[in-house]
Amino acid sequence: MDFGPFLLLALMEGTVTAAVLALTAVGLSLTFGIMRVVNVAHGEFFMLGAVLAWFVTHWMAGPPWLAFSVALLVCPLIVASVAVLADLLVLKRLNYQPEATIVATIGLLYILQQAALSFFGPDARPVAAPFSFRVQLPWFGYSGYKLCVVLAALAVLALVWLLISRTKIGLVMRATQIDRDMARAFGVNVDNVYAGVFGLGAALAAVAAVLVVPIQQAHYLMGGDPLLLSFIVVIIGGLGSLRGTLVAAVLIGLSDGVISTFFAPTLAKIIATLLVALVLVFRPQGLFGKAAA
Amino acid sequence: MTNELSLTPSRRRVLQGIMGTGALTATGFFPGFAHAQSAAPIRLGFQLHRTGIGASYGRWYERTATAALARINAAGGISGRPVEIQFEDDGTDPARGAEVFGKLATEAGCDLVFGALFSHVVIGTAPRAAELKVPYLVCSEGHHVASGMLNRWTMQPGITDVKSQVQAMAPFVTANLGKKVTMVFPDFAFGHDHRDYFTAAVAAQGGEVIAQIAIPPTETSFTRYFPQIPAETEVLYHVMVGPAVLTFVKEIGEFYGTGAKPQLFGFMDSLEAVDIASPGLEFLEGSHFWEAHPRYKQADASAAETAYRAAVGVDDNGASVTDATDIATYSHMFSVWETLSVIKAGMEASGYQGPDDRAKFIEAVEAMTAFDEGEDHPQGAKTFNGKTHQAFGIQNISKVEGGKLTVVHKTAIEDGMYPDEVDYTTQAL
Amino acid sequence: MKGRVWGAHLGLLALLVLAHFLLPDYHHNNVAKVMVLACYAMGYNIAFGYTGLLSLGHALFFASGLYATALSINLLGWSAGPALALGLVAGAVMAVAVGLLALRTAGVAFMIVTLMFAQAGYLTILYLGQWTRGDEGIVIAQGLRVVAGFDLSAEGPRYLAAFALFGAGLLANLWLVRSPFGRVMVAMRENEARARMLGYNPFRVKLASLVISGLYAGAAGAAYAVMFGYAGASLAGVQYSILPMLWVLLGGAGTVMGPFIGCLLMFYLVAYSANVTSASLLVVGLVLVALVLFAPKGLLGSLRARGVTWLP
Structure with a gap:
């Protein structure tokens, strides 16, 4: 294939990766930014969203678009409830102490994986796309659904942005992020904010998963990759910075596609991983974060 | 000592x-x-x-x-x-x-x-x-x-x-599908075995592996690797394992779409426990697969094969007799x-x-x-x-016809023989 | 006071000698493996439990020892003795390299940097598949697993070699934490700013602690290669970074015997939970959550908090 179409395909693929990654990573970034919690189970919330989407579309009669729409609404809600429950039962009682929460979320990771294995099984299972049409370009074909995933992800991200910057809920969240004690003094119920944010972060991962599951498949071990990539994005973007997270998601998503065409793919992954580590060593505030964050 | x-x-x-x-x-x-x-x-x-x-x-x-x-x-x-x-x-x-x-x-x-x-x-x-x-x-x-x-x-x-399997397979591929082969395989030991033995076996048949595309084992999306497939490729040899296999096969389908495409030759490992009738796999129609043991019951199935199939609870389409969506790993089990x-x-x-x-x-x-x-x-x-x-x-090469796999060629046992690389009987028990 | 401390630790070692004569084959081999893995856990504990460095990348040090030993035997034709020494050094050298970079960060950033380095190491093992055979791994021929005339693939010598490694590690650990340097490590964990004001260089103390930790991990990895005859990429994966943390937390972070006890309990929990349920991941997950909720100090840590204050 010529270089032009080659690059075009890499960019299209990168855009899809970036969109899904942005949703997942914003969820991780929210919980980190506001709660100062590193949620190692974030990838499992992603997995849970995909697995639940399979259950919904499998058991619901009717046209694929209807089942899929229901999944898109219901699955994030269920995942959010699981997350809120985990927050109330475990994280809150640990007082959000960083080391303890990491261990607890590792525990949560195993519990969720086992639950998926026991009730969903070890197979990768496909979920039908709500609609399917292919865009046939002169050089290659492309899934129309993938392009719609990008649009849907942008819409959800816009909603999140509105929620945080334009509503009272967002104001309370930001206040808690800046100074939890002060917020409490002003009558903010910090416990509820934390539970809500943890649920919201998980729900975003679940939305991303439901969107992506017709492209990939639901599988009980699928949470590892989104977790690692989200971590990378959140770090490069600056821990806790939402805008940085978005920029980093686009950067990583696009470069992932392009780098792997020039190097041996495994070597590309090694280089990317080392770069992330070095960014954190030499610019702990991330590429886009403010100094002394 | x-x-x-x-x-x-x-x-x-x-x-x-x-x-x-x-x-x-x-x-x-x-x-x-x-x-x-x-x-x-x-x-x-x-x-x-x-x-x-x-x-x-x-x-x-x-x-x-x-x-x-x-x-x-x-x-x-x-x-x-x-x-x-x-x-x-x-x-x-x-x-x-x-x-x-x-x-x-x-x-x-x-x-x-x-x-x-x-x-x-x-x-x-x-x-x-x-x-x-x-x-x-x-x-x-x-x-x-x-x-x-x-x-x-x-x-x-x-x-x-696997060395014997790919060696037995190569003559059919070069004689019937094409001589210029591109291989797509996972970038770890299992994939490397396919890469090394199949490349050698194709060369022995007068064919050539013109590109080897190794996919990192953690990958979940594959489309961006496909442009590396050279345009003059006559046969695309694919073997993937793990949960992402179905994605891989679907994305090949999306990539080639209605355009011209090479002959596809896959190892059944790419589709074990996966239903060939899954949405998005229609493009596999007409492509070839290696199978050790035919998933779909063939017209000439022996009595022993029929008895075995019944004993392990697999129907004529390779699925569990109690759940048609539960596809067996028939080529290995x-x-x-x-x-x-x-x-x-x-x-x-x-x-x-x-x-x-x-x-x-x-x-x-x-x-x-x-x-x-x-x-x-x-x-x-x-x-x-x-x-x-x-x-x-023996190995089977099957063609997807009407959404089912039909055996079109059986290799002879001799096709898969190679010189001994070890004599374990010289080791002490 | 001093007598009780030495009594307890020498008592544990005496029990392990006794176990050599009494345990049936299955448990005998298990305990040998646990002693090697406990050596890895003790190393983790020196960084995490005593110095407060929560690393998520210790598998890199373990794998450095494992592969340095395995590859020098298989590719360079070294005999097992020098190969073991190389593995030990490899763990420490890798810890120096990682520490010089990663210790510029702290807290969450340190965890993620170590995680990333270990991930890069794991991918490198896959990338060098021509020599490492990647995920499949390599075996070390039984005839080559001989050190100073002792066949470490045979159960008796293997147990005693594991015991020697573990015993040396345990006593060195005990000596270390009771030495002045050990107290400085704890000071770093408890209050870095104050330790700095007292004139200690935090970077140097942490680096030294991490290197000792890497030395333990490398020694355990090297011993694993020779004693169990296998090196594969799964032993370098993220799971092998989390396991020592789990063992240490279970036994008691910042206690000398805790890593061994945690490792032993976890080993048998996984081995026997399979008899009751196939949901082995659930068991591990629940243990982790229950630990942080109800016994954040681990078994020995809780014991120490409940009056056995002399436990080091």
């Missing part, structure tokens, strides 16, 4: 002394430590991928083993003794695999252990088998046994290894059935009485040269090489 520490024999003596008085056995503190009597059941250990990435296979391996066991016991067991199988989950993990092997061989007192599929589990466990001097019969299709990297206690009598047949034959030929006869069992299997097609070996006839501990069977 080695000298046993003087403490070791005395450890045995102390232990036996205590066991002799019955002080500890009476408390039941060490269950299962006593040796089986010769009239007691033969106990076989099964290393099962119940969890981890091998779990789809593990479920079907367990069902196959259970069915094969029922058949053997119904026919009077082994040497007239009933047979039991103890399953232990290895989590598809090599370290855990070695631990499970130890548990089965020493604590559970199994006569031998079999059943492992994933190569890393086999390789991680094999040293333990040699240390304990317990036969280890693997059902893995890896080249690890015949390559000589393992040991005399490890054998693979139930399935052909027969190895469990056939391995149990070899275990029976080996134990009866060696006059196996108990753990002291384990070496005699190995020698008896090494003396075998051929397995006839039949209820013991429903996949087909095989030759067995006692020096390399590896079986060689």
